[in-house]
Amino acid sequence: MMIAYILLFSAYAIFSLQAFIRSVRKAIEAKYIFEEKLGISTRKLQGGAVEWHEVVESLSKLQSNGEYRISVSGESIDPLLVAQRIMRRENFMISLINVGLLDFSLPDPFCWITKRSFYSKTLEVRINFVIHHPHRLQ
Numbered sequence: 001m002m003i004a005y006i007l008l009f010s011a012y013a014i015f016s017l018q019a020f021i022r023s024v025r026k027a028i029e030a031k032y033i034f035e036e037k038l039g040i041s042t043r044k045l046q047g048g049a050v051e052w053h054e055v056v057e058s059l060s061k062l063q064s065n066g067e068y069r070i071s072v073s074g075e076s077i078d079p080l081l082v083a084q085r086i087m088r089r090e091n092f093m094i095s096l097i098n099v100g101l102l103d104f105s106l107p108d109p110f111c112w113i114t115k116r117s118f119y120s121k122t123l124e125v126r127i128n129f130v131i132h133h134p135h136r137l138q
Contacts, residue, residue, distance in 0.1 A: 037068050056082045092131045102127075 034040045038058045044050050056079045062068040063076060070077045084091075096102045 033068075037062060052082070052086070053079060089128060089131055093127070 031042070034045065034055075035042070038055065040050055040055065040058070056077070059068070059070060059077055060079070063070060093102075
């Protein structure tokens with residue numbers, strides 16, 4: 001049993017270390033883009049002095065000048081595409097609820113007129129995973 005626990009913990013530790021290294025690498029890339037390419041310091045970002053449309057405008061200028069190329073699924077980045085990416089989760093959730101595929105309502109035992117909805121954090125995390133990583137489900 002002890003060896004099984006050690007192996008299980010080791011596998012978990014290796015997986016966690018790999019995930020940590022990937023996230024640090026992505027954070028370093030983002031820091032480089034913001035500081036070197038866009039000229040936005042970490043202090044401005046943390047202080048909330050920069051709005052997302054300013055970042056998009058800076059990226060659009062760099063892209064139109066040919067200094068820095070960004071493409072998302074083969075499309076050039078523009079303010080509309082960024083807004084669509086930001087609102088992706090909310091748009092999916094709204095459409096799934098409107099169509100009736102997701103019904104989070106529970107019957108209220110004390111009042112038959114109202115319906116309360118049940119939307120836990122675990123359910124939100126799982127739906128986000130499906131929305132953002134559909135290729136992993138195949």
